[in-house]
Amino acid sequence: EAQVTQNPRYLITVTGKKLTVTCSQNMNHEYMSWYRQDPGLGLRQIYYSMNVEVTDKGDVPEGYKVSRKEKRNFPLILESPSPNQTSLYFCASSARGLHNEQFFGPGTRLTVL
Amino acid sequence: KNEVEQSPQNLTAQEGEFITINCSYSVGISALHWLQQHPGGGIVSLFMLSSGKKKHGRLIATINIQEKHSSLHITASHPRDSAVYICAPHAYNTDKLIFGTGTRLQVFP
Numbered sequence: 001e002a003q004v005t006q007n008p009r010y011l012i013t014v015t016g017k018k019l020t021v022t023c024s025q026n027m028n029h030e031y032m033s034w035y036r037q038d039p040g041l042g043l044r045q046i047y048y049s050m051n052v053e054v055t056d057k058g059d060v061p062e063g064y065k066v067s068r069k070e071k072r073n074f075p076l077i078l079e080s081p082s083p084n085q086t087s088l089y090f091c092a093s094s095a096r097g098l099h100n101e102q103f104f105g106p107g108t109r110l111t112v113l
Numbered sequence: 114k115n116e117v118e119q120s121p122q123n124l125t126a127q128e129g130e131f132i133t134i135n136c137s138y139s140v141g142i143s144a145l146h147w148l149q150q151h152p153g154g155g156i157v158s159l160f161m162l163s164s165g166k167k168k169h170g171r172l173i174a175t176i177n178i179q180e181k182h183s184s185l186h187i188t189a190s191h192p193r194d195s196a197v198y199i200c201a202p203h204a205y206n207t208d209k210l211i212f213g214t215g216t217r218l219q220v221f222p
Contacts, residue, residue: 043199043212050208058209090156098203098210099144099163104156 002027006091006105013081014113021076021108023091029103031094032074033058034066036087037107043090049074050097081112116140119200119213126220132187134216136200145183146210147174148199156199159185190220 004025013019023032033048035058045058049068063085065077074093078085089108094100117138126132136145144163150156160167160174162183167174171190176183187194200213 040214042214043201043210045209048208056208088154092156098146098208099161101158101161102146102148102210103158104148107154107156109154 002103004091004093004103004105006089006108008108009106010109012111012113015082016080019078019081019110021078021089021091021110023074023076023105024072025074025093025103026072027093027095027103028071029093029095030071031097031100032068033092034064034074034076035090035092036060036085037090038087046076046089081110083112086110086112115213116204116211117200117202117213119198119216121216122214124216124218126190126218128191128220128222130190130220132190132194132218132220134185134198134200134218136183136185136202136213138181138183138200138202138211140202140211141205142178142181142202143205144203145176146201146203147183147185148201150197150199150215152196159198187218190218192220192222195219 007022030051034046035043037043044060047066049055091105120135147159171188173186197215199215201210
C-alpha cells in the first residue's frame, strides 16, 4: 500500500531533550516536506527536500534540522526542543513537487514540557 | 491581510444540501490544492488544479486564475463529509504551498 509513515505518532518530552521524528514513504517520491499545524495558524512549512541531499528552509525552520540521505526517508530533528515547538507535525511527499498530488503522513502530536 | 482567505470559516448543513467553500488568494500561482482534514487529524489531497474545473464523485473544484479565486463544491452532502477543508495555492516560482486556515464543515443527518 502506497503510504507515508511517521513515528512516533504521539510524544511528550521535556525542554532540551533531543528528539527525532521519522518520516518514510514507499512511493519513490522525489519531493518531501515537513509542516507544523497550530490552532488559528493553519499549516506552515518547516523544511522541504526536492531530492536526495537537497533540502531547503520553509517558513518556520528555526529550531529544526532535517536530512535527506535516502530517497524514502526525511527525518525531522529537534536538537533542543522548547515548549513553543509543541504542535502537530505532518510529513508529506509527492512525485516531483507541488505540481503533483501531495500525500500526507498521519501526523505526530508533540508536547514539549 | 492574509495571502489566502477562505470563506466561510465554519459551515453547518443538513444532509443532502449543496455546499460551496470559497478560496481567494493574492499571489500569482502555478496551481492550487484542496485538502481535507478529518476530525482524527489525517490530511487527504482532494484536488490539484491549475485551470478550469475538476470532478471526483460528489466533489467539484473550480478555479479562475484571472480572478484569483477557487471554489470547492459538494453535491448531496453527507455526514461523512464533515471535516476541515483547506485551500493551498502553490505560489508561482517557489517550492512552497500557502495554506488557508480552513473551513470547518459539519453535515447533520
